[in-house]
Amino acid sequence: MEPRGLGDRLGGLVVLLVVIVSALVVNVSGNLVFPVSHKFNGRQGASLSELKSHDDRRHARFLGATQNAIDVVLGGNGHPSENGLYYAKLGIGNPSHDYYVQVDTGSDVFWVMCSECSKDECPTSSEIKGVNITLYDRKSSSTSKVVTCNDNFCDLVNKQERQESDCKANETCNFKLTYGDGESTSGYYVKDDVQFQKASGNSQTSNSSGSVVFGCTTKKYGAKNNPNSAVSGLIGFGQANSSMLSQLVAAGKARNKFAHCLDNTKQGGGIWAIGEVVEPKIKNTSPIVPNQDHYNVVLEKIEVGGDVIELPKSGGGVFDNLFGSSSASDQNNMAIFDSGTTLAFLPPELQEQIVKKILAKEPGLELRTSGEFTCFEFSKKVDEIFPIVKFSFKNSASMWVYPHDYLFTLKEDDKWCHGWMKSKPGSKTSIILGDMILSNKVIVYDLEKQVIGWTDHNCSSSIKVKDDQSGSDYSVQYHNLADSDASSLRLTMSFVLLVTAAATAMLQMISI
Numbered sequence: 001m002e003p004r005g006l007g008d009r010l011g012g013l014v015v016l017l018v019v020i021v022s023a024l025v026v027n028v029s030g031n032l033v034f035p036v037s038h039k040f041n042g043r044q045g046a047s048l049s050e051l052k053s054h055d056d057r058r059h060a061r062f063l064g065a066t067q068n069a070i071d072v073v074l075g076g077n078g079h080p081s082e083n084g085l086y087y088a089k090l091g092i093g094n095p096s097h098d099y100y101v102q103v104d105t106g107s108d109v110f111w112v113m114c115s116e117c118s119k120d121e122c123p124t125s126s127e128i129k130g131v132n133i134t135l136y137d138r139k140s141s142s143t144s145k146v147v148t149c150n151d152n153f154c155d156l157v158n159k160q161e162r163q164e165s166d167c168k169a170n171e172t173c174n175f176k177l178t179y180g181d182g183e184s185t186s187g188y189y190v191k192d193d194v195q196f197q198k199a200s201g202n203s204q205t206s207n208s209s210g211s212v213v214f215g216c217t218t219k220k221y222g223a224k225n226n227p228n229s230a231v232s233g234l235i236g237f238g239q240a241n242s243s244m245l246s247q248l249v250a251a252g253k254a255r256n257k258f259a260h261c262l263d264n265t266k267q268g269g270g271i272w273a274i275g276e277v278v279e280p281k282i283k284n285t286s287p288i289v290p291n292q293d294h295y296n297v298v299l300e301k302i303e304v305g306g307d308v309i310e311l312p313k314s315g316g317g318v319f320d321n322l323f324g325s326s327s328a329s330d331q332n333n334m335a336i337f338d339s340g341t342t343l344a345f346l347p348p349e350l351q352e353q354i355v356k357k358i359l360a361k362e363p364g365l366e367l368r369t370s371g372e373f374t375c376f377e378f379s380k381k382v383d384e385i386f387p388i389v390k391f392s393f394k395n396s397a398s399m400w401v402y403p404h405d406y407l408f409t410l411k412e413d414d415k416w417c418h419g420w421m422k423s424k425p426g427s428k429t430s431i432i433l434g435d436m437i438l439s440n441k442v443i444v445y446d447l448e449k450q451v452i453g454w455t456d457h458n459c460s461s462s463i464k465v466k467d468d469q470s471g472s473d474y475s476v477q478y479h480n481l482a483d484s485d486a487s488s489l490r491l492t493m494s495f496v497l498l499v500t501a502a503a504t505a506m507l508q509m510i511s512i
Contacts, residue, residue: 067255067468068198069275071205071476072103086339087231089481091195093141100131101233103272104340105445106294108240109177111215112136112233114187122220123230130482134232136216138190147173147189153213154189157242175215183222190216194244199467199474210253212244238294239447245274255468256447260339263459264439269480270459277444278473279464282453284397295337295445297452298394299431304357305387312347334431337443337452341434343419351422354389358418361386368415375410375417382407382416399454401437
């Protein structure tokens with residue numbers, strides 16, 4: 001056989017490089033919008049007191065066309081010993097820039113920190129693994145527009161927040177959100193393109209965008225400026241017409257329903273999707289209490305190991321006389337489904353009953369107090385000893401909480417702690433079910449039918465969501481943003497190594 005010429009050798013090498021690059025492109029296809037991760041992902045985990053403080057701040061913060069299935073890529077870990085909230089990565093502006101924003105079912109306003117915010121008032125860095133703080137600069141986006149006082153949206157949010165405004169036509173529409181613990185964020189509203197990914201096949205997506213009004217924060221005070229938990233903003237999935245979801249629905253871009261499946265194992269991550277979940281089948285549904293700021297459902301009964309726990313006679317404040325009904329259970333007890341809260345918060349008398357029943361299963365425990373938490377040493381399998389807690393909601397809808405859900409170990413020792421916390425006296429949000437209760441389940445918020453549904457599910461797998469545009473059902477898979485970022489780094493390194501190897505081979509072939 002005659003030796004090949006240089007042209008032949010180079011041609012073969014070009015083919016090799018094309019194959020390498022093609023393989024890499026296939027591996028990175030299907031990157032999705034709003035990549036979401038857990039707020040403290042990559043850290044060693046905050047102390048339980050920090051976790052409790054986070055939840056307290058959150059509860060004080062409670063404020064008053066073509067419909068596509070949208071995949072919101074979820075990541076991180078909601079396990080109590082891991083702490084934090086969930087966040088997403090989304091693109092804003094034209095040209096688009098990436099922003100990491102907290103994802104929250106307990107609020108409505110979508111806002112990001114803006115370039116006008118000084119470093120003394122807005123964080124410039126984050127210690128969360130893989131998170132970069134980006135400040136929105138409306139002047140760098142060709143599609144950005146300032147919202148003025150004569151815009152319908154400005155009037156809408158003022159009515160929504162039940163506040164009077166002296167805002168005059170053609171003036172900038174400002175906002176200020178103040179929280180019970182002193183935290184606040186303020187600025188003005190802008191409108192710009194937000195990029196997201198619509199489901200276009202099983203575990204596949206394609207680019208899409210929508211014009212959305214959001215807050216441009218110029219001043220920010222409080223714990224959220226701590227670099228340990230800093231992100232670039234917050235996106236609320238509440239029911240108000242001002243939320244990003246409601247705006248996408250009004251524009252015909254999405255269905256008025258969404259779902260999440262939070263995996264609180266050590267693996268973390270999960271699923272978050274906008275659209276109608278068709279698989280798994282939702283086994284339990286309960287009506288959303290009307291005219292409320294949050295996702296409230298009527299709680300009718302709690303059982304611990306089969307023993308019925310007596311519910312409070314009155315939930316206090318917001319729980320009384322909501323329906324004008326003679327049903328005492330309707331008028332007395334409601335529970336808020338809140339993915340932004342880590343633990344479960346109950347009226348003191350209810351919390352004490354539940355904890356007493358749980359711990360009675362192992363009377364020899366030596367209980368210790370760790371801050372505001374009750375802990376103990378235990379070497380057996382918790383699911384074999386401690387009871388299941390069952391919540392029964394209106395419409396005969398039941399939810400089971402297992403010992404491995406409400407009990408967790410601390411990283412610094414082998415102690416187990418429970419996550420049943422007492423709500424503050426006089427709290428208007430007396431029963432709050434956070435990630436401890438909601439994890440390892442598909443939770444569906446169907447705002448079209450005004451119901452919340454759920455079923456147990458392996459949140460590290462996938463679900464199927466209906467895409468109305470195509471009429472098809474598409475798989476939306478489990479994601480973990482931090483893992484995706486790490487995979488991208490590994491992929492980049494692999495590409496560099498492969499290209500280096502190819503270049504070495506080229507030099508060797510040329511020298512022949």
